[in-house]
Amino acid sequence: MTAARSAGAITDQAASVAAAVWSALGTVRDPELDDSLTELGFVSHHDVTSEGKAVVRLRLPTYFCAPNFAYLMVADSYDAVSAVPGVTKADVRLEDHFAADAINTGVAARAGFVESFRGEAAAELDELRAGFLRKAVLAGTDRVCRALVASGVDPARLAELTLADAPEGPDLWRLIDRRHELDLPCRDSDALIVDPATGEAVAPDALRTHLGLARATRVSQEANSGVCRGMLAARYPDSTGENHH
Template sequence: MFKTKQVYDCLELVMDPELDQSLLELDFIEDVEINENVVHVIFRLPTYWCSPNFAYIMGEDIRDEILGLKWPKHVQVTLHDHSESEKVSKGVTEGYSFEEMFPDKTDGSGLDELRSIFKRKAFYARQERLLQYLLKKGHSKDLILAITLDSLKSIDDRKLEYLYLNYLDIRKDFKLSQEENSFLITDHTGKSIEKEEFDQHLLHARRSRLTMDFNGHYCQGLLQTRYTNFAY
């Protein structure tokens, strides 16, 4: 049971790159099997034709998160019921790159650029949720832009604490300053936002968040429609 919990804790950290939601939350994890030091994860996607590069990113992240534990010797990842199930499953499990498995679907740059694009969108979506909550609570633009990383440490507001910590977590992916006196609200490069730029910045962030929210609801609807009343 302890190993199973560890694996599911790892899977909680694996995100759909387009939606910035956990695969567990999205119900993409179909099954987990553990045989001593070998872990087998079976995952599924909303449609048979979901882009193989998205599937590959998720598969690699599943594998790498679990291999981060001390005890697994091998992680087998299986993509179930997909047009490219065999290639994705084999490639991820055996450690092949996306380019090696799908040479006709890449320009040679691999998946790094795609990962970066979606990570930036996730950054702004998380930031927008935090900004909207602060505005709703009556904080002025000037006050929001003056907030430093240590300003919200002692928070007696669970929702604000969640939004704050969720945003701080993704800031680390961009290697932004962790100094306590650093401004909380910046762009993804760490550049501070001027007051006259605030509205346009918020609009840009809002577009990222709305796109992710819409796609998330759409994918969950497709998944429910596809698998409701089907047994495995």
């Protein structure tokens, strides 16, 4: 193989790995908004060197976004990128954030949130993550149930339905994914509407209250997402949710 062909092969391989890195970043979500970082426009740069080093830069809507949320996104991005075949090293950093140094140093050292914010943080972020996942299950339940009611299903019958009764599509798949992450029942035969804290099916007499909470959670989540997208666009006019090299 000539030197030119060898260089071309290396470039093609790096581009292929970079595409896989972008796909991996698409699996990382803002914990509060339950949307992917790539869709939200939070990834400002990603690239892979010929040696396999993945370079990723993240940005958030404001300089003062909550450091615990930011830490989760940077740590999850680091894990997702590091797992991509062909990546030999991950260099994932948050930019333009008041706690960027502590977050970036802690994530790179695999130190955990408490150690990264020694003297300030009292606990790791597992419960925070679980709490947002429970909200994602509520919001997802509302989306699926709204589609069922729109198709003619009597709202009073929703408590009788299973996951197999829901229409196939992104909303159902997303709901099942979130339930799976919480170790909630997610087989076809399992109840469509469950308490996200326990996994127990919601009883008919509690259905109206539960669906009201689910709707409020979805509306709040979508409103927050809209606000964050608007603030990011104001801060970074080039933020479109597309791939940035």
